[in-house]
Amino acid sequence: MRMILIVLLLMPYVVADTLDPYAEQFNFTYISSTYEMFPKYTNITTAFAQGDALLIESRMAGKDPSVAIPYYKEALKTATIEEQALLFETIATLENNPSWYWPSYLRWKFLNNSFHAEIDKHLMKREYIPYSYEEYQLKQPYFATAKDATLFTLGESSFTITEKDILVSQVDRVTRDWLSSQLQNPDAEQLLTVFSEQYDVEDIGWHEGGRISQYKQAINLTHIPVTGTLVKKINGTWYAPNEQGIFMFDVPLDKVQYPTTRFFREDLALIIDTHGVNMLVEQAIKENATIVMGCCDHIGKIKAALYLNKKGIKVICNTDKYLPLALGQTNTTLGSAPFYEQGDSLRFGRQPIEINLSEKIIVLNATENYGLSYYATPTIYFSQLKKQAVLPLDLVFVTIDDYNQLQKVVNTAEEANATIIAARIYNEDDYRVLSAWLETSEQKRVVLFHSEAYPYGYLLLRKYPQQATFDDIMPIFS
Numbered sequence: 022m023r024m025i026l027i028v029l030l031l032m033p034y035v036v037a038d039t040l041d042p043y044a045e046q047f048n049f050t051y052i053s054s055t056y057e058m059f060p061k062y063t064n065i066t067t068a069f070a071q072g073d074a075l076l077i078e079s080r081m082a083g084k085d086p087s088v089a090i091p092y093y094k095e096a097l098k099t100a101t102i103e104e105q106a107l108l109f110e111t112i113a114t115l116e117n118n119p120s121w122y123w124p125s126y127l128r129w130k131f132l133n134n135s136f137h138a139e140i141d142k143h144l145m146k147r148e149y150i151p152y153s154y155e156e157y158q159l160k161q162p163y164f165a166t167a168k169d170a171t172l173f174t175l176g177e178s179s180f181t182i183t184e185k186d187i188l189v190s191q192v193d194r195v196t197r198d199w200l201s202s203q204l205q206n207p208d209a210e211q212l213l214t215v216f217s218e219q220y221d222v223e224d225i226g227w228h229e230g231g232r233i234s235q236y237k238q239a240i241n242l243t244h245i246p247v248t249g250t251l252v253k254k255i256n257g258t259w260y261a262p263n264e265q266g267i268f269m270f271d272v273p274l275d276k277v278q279y280p281t282t283r284f285f286r287e288d289l290a291l292i293i294d295t296h297g298v299n300m301l302v303e304q305a306i307k308e309n310a311t312i313v314m315g316c317c318d319h320i321g322k323i324k325a326a327l328y329l330n331k332k333g334i335k336v337i338c339n340t341d342k343y344l345p346l347a348l349g350q351t352n353t354t355l356g357s358a359p360f361y362e363q364g365d366s367l368r369f370g371r372q373p374i375e376i377n378l379s380e381k382i383i384v385l386n387a388t389e390n391y392g393l394s395y396y397a398t399p400t401i402y403f404s405q406l407k408k409q410a411v412l413p414l415d416l417v418f419v420t421i422d423d424y425n426q427l428q429k430v431v432n433t434a435e436e437a438n439a440t441i442i443a444a445r446i447y448n449e450d451d452y453r454v455l456s457a458w459l460e461t462s463e464q465k466r467v468v469l470f471h472s473e474a475y476p477y478g479y480l481l482l483r484k485y486p487q488q489a490t491f492d493d494i495m496p497i498f499s
Contacts (some may be wrong), residue, residue, distance in 0.1 A: 044114075058200055058201065060202040068096035068099075072096060073281050102128050105125075136262070140285075153268065159327070172377055180352075181368045182312055187310050188310065191298075191316065195246050196211070197213070214230050228339075236360075245308050247308065250262075252272050253288060261292075264303050266303070270324050271321030272300065272321055298316065314336070317336075317343060323343050323344060326344075326351075341356030345492070356473075357482075357492055358493075398445055402443070441468070444467055445469065452480060469492070
């Protein structure tokens with residue numbers, strides 16, 4: 022028998038002096054200013070998303086966020102039970118009125134989410150909230166390489182998925198992208214494939230949304246974008262929890278201060294636009310996920326990926342800046358690995374190339390800039406590999422300080438007579454430069470990082486399957 026929960030509109034027992042008080046400490050224009058993109062929302066069709074659009078606009082303009090509240094209350098009428106819980110919490114934070122935590126508490130209890138329910142109970146009573154914290158330690162094991170090893174192989178790692186798999190993903194860059202003014206309900210069926218770049222290439226699509234769309238077209242697997250991750254600030258760092266409600270996985274500040282985040286207290290918040298594997302652990306295990314897809318551009322995301330692997334859950338993180346921190350530890354997390362249809366399944370990885378240990382490797386590096394720094398991923402990987410393999414790899418680093426400078430890497434390779442480059446492909450210029458270099462000899466090879474998420478990286482990996490591979494974190498020495 023279906024149980025229907027009646028929406029209770031409780032009268033506030035506290036008159037708030039300040040609306041949305043715990044949001045005042047955050048810079049909601051940081052990301053939009055960094056990318057020089059300022060959202061303007063039109064054609065939004067759901068009350069939930071309309072409320073979020075008004076919340077974003079008011080916060081970024083430093084104005085009263087209460088204009089969003091009527092839309093959240095309207096959204097309650099058609100929301101699922103879990104959405105109702107999130108909406109009641111949203112209203113509680115914006116009105117600074119803890120009475121709204123009572124109906125959200127009831128809904129979390131009904132959903133058997135005691136972790137979230139207990140937090141709401143303490144919030145309702147304005148009490149101290151007990152919490153559990155555990156530091157997840159990353160290991161950096163040495164590779165057991167034979168003294169007479171002469172080669173190493175990258176790209177042999179692989180796994181497959183089928184229509185029986187359950188894929189859990191982040192919301193950001195999948196069903197929503199607040200930065201490029203694309204808002205709908207977090208669990209919307211429509212997947213986004215074009216984002217802040219604002220163009221597509223051969224209908225390939227960008228980021229996680231573009232890839233998941235392709236997976237679903239190929240094998241029609243179950244996909245669940247998850248939202249509503251609780252994060253807590255402990256000793257100056259924000260953390261997301263595991264499935265037991267133990268806060269373990271570091272969350273970077275820039276994701277906490279997304280303008281859609283609900284701030285319960287100065288050290289406790291609710292993430293709606295989840296971004297990163299670190300925000301997906303609790304829900305992935307609850308949803309019986311067999312595979313998780315999210316960003317791996319932060320150390321906390323690598324910790325979460327390894328944690329999920331230990332639970333038997335595969336992880337795909339095409340955006341893989343810090344995946345090298347997992348070198349030698351797992352073969353069930355893949356970074357910028359291509360995928361191919363194989364009967365009724367998708368095979369990820371298994372696109373190997375061999376590299377002689379005496380070969381000179383030209384490695385891309387980049388200056389520390391918010392967007393450009395992803396071009397430093399090859400340097401992070403090979404520096405870490407050299408350390409853990411304890412081998413005298415012949416690495417030549419080439420640093421760029423702006424986009425469209427990959428020709429510097431190719432020029433260095435030509436001058437050194439090198440036939441192996443470690444690089445990243447983001448745009449057409451990157452693709453053109455590396456493709457032209459590969460065309461001159463079948464002996465030339467590339468290892469790509471942080472590339473599969475973007476159309477031109479996607480294209481090159483498939484155009485040169487014998488010459489291009491990915492950032493395999495389980496290299497084979499022989």
